[in-house]
């Protein structure tokens with residue numbers, strides 16, 4: 248292999264070019280990104296950047312310009328890769344330039360799913376994906392402002408917590424019964440919902456949005472499906488992402504809810520790979536999954552690069568993510584098994600606990616709340632799907648390490 252083109256200059260793309268050079272690849276590397284920025288980290292966008300956009304927004308970058316120059320990465324920013332040219336074995340940029348490559352990595356991520364409702368193009372309705380989105384939202388979060396959050400997945404829940412911290416009046420609308428239910432399960436979703444209420448969020452769970460009243464291009468009121476009206480100054484919508492699969496589809500690469508890759512991160516075209524939020528791969532727990540986590544974008548991109556370089560790769564890992572809301576550091580590894588049970592170690596009331604989600608006796612998920620020190624072992628328990636008795640898991644005097652039997 249003499250040349251690689253990476254499409255998508257964010258976390259997966261940034262980590263991929265870094266891994267290529269770290270692995271000693273000396274060939275030509277081109278990194279193409281639609282955003283005007285060098286690769287940066289998104290997690291602070293719903294946290295630090297909202298709290299203090301002026302200082303935090305400058306500290307997001309994986310590397311500075313100098314690093315890319317020193318590592319001979321040809322970075323093309325603010326330009327879209329328009330198509331994959333299978334005949335020429337390369338990609339076409341929006342301006343028509345063809346860049347040929349022996350291998351291509353698709354790290355195109357996802358874009359916010361849009362609300363399909365009248366008024367959704369109003370000036371005070373925001374989605375949060377990019378640095379620029381975060382800067383715009385930050386400007387609206389002044390003390391006393393009425394902020395309506397539509398969708399209480401991880402992004403909505405974090406923006407709600409950040410807005411509370413800044414003194415805003417926050418109303419959270421979520422059609423499910425609690426926030427982050429898909430990620431944490433119903434029991435801890437309800438617990439998190441209660442934490443939001445304790446911190447002053449006006450929660451409207453189990454409710455959907457039916458219409459939005461727009462005055463002078465701005466939403467002034469939102470109507471819920473029980474007929475109630477919610478007045479607002481700013482609306483932040485977090486209803487998931489849609490994977491950017493058009494390029495792959497256009498080239499006839501197999502797609503479903505993402506670009507389908509094997510355990511080497513290889514698509515249905517042998518020299519084209521995919522990684523990060525856009526890639527759909529065999530799940531650790533069976534079936535296929537598209538992970539939307541920082542850890543996966545970094546590690547899967549590294550795995551894809553190793554496979555390109557001809558190394559043996561067998562990437563199939565349980566998801567791991569973290570979230571910071573109010574005084575809670577939440578971390579989760581694995582999944583919430585259907586019909587499983589939950590064993591808790593620590594004190595939920597004290598906001599310091601670890602929960603183990605078991606399928607039969609096997610640990611398939613670990614949640615830590617303000618107990619990050621348990622996550623290192625927790626991840627290994629999940630990776631091994633270790634069997635553990637409930638009385639051992641709940642026993643605070645038994646070190647988790649002892650369960651590993653190493």
Ligand SMILES: Cc1cc2nc3c(=O)[nH]c(=O)nc-3n(C[C@H](O)[C@H](O)[C@H](O)COP(=O)(O)OP(=O)(O)OC[C@H]3O[C@@H](n4cnc5c(N)ncnc54)[C@H](O)[C@@H]3O)c2cc1C
Pocket residue numbers: 254255256257258259260279280281282288289290291292293326327328329354355356357358375376377402491494522523524525538539540541542544567568569570571
């Ligand atoms: C606000 C926010 C907070 C988050 N917080 C956490 C957290 O606390 N913990 C956690 O684990 N995860 C978190 N995440 C998730 C994590 O940041 C993502 O999983 C990660 O950024 C995915 O990286 P990616 O490179 O795969 O995709 P993306 O970040 O979506 O990057 C893809 C890039 O490709 C570009 N692109 C797409 N199509 C083209 C094209 N045709 N040509 C050129 N460029 C193209 C896009 O413009 C984009 O810049 C958060 C995400 C957001 C948005």
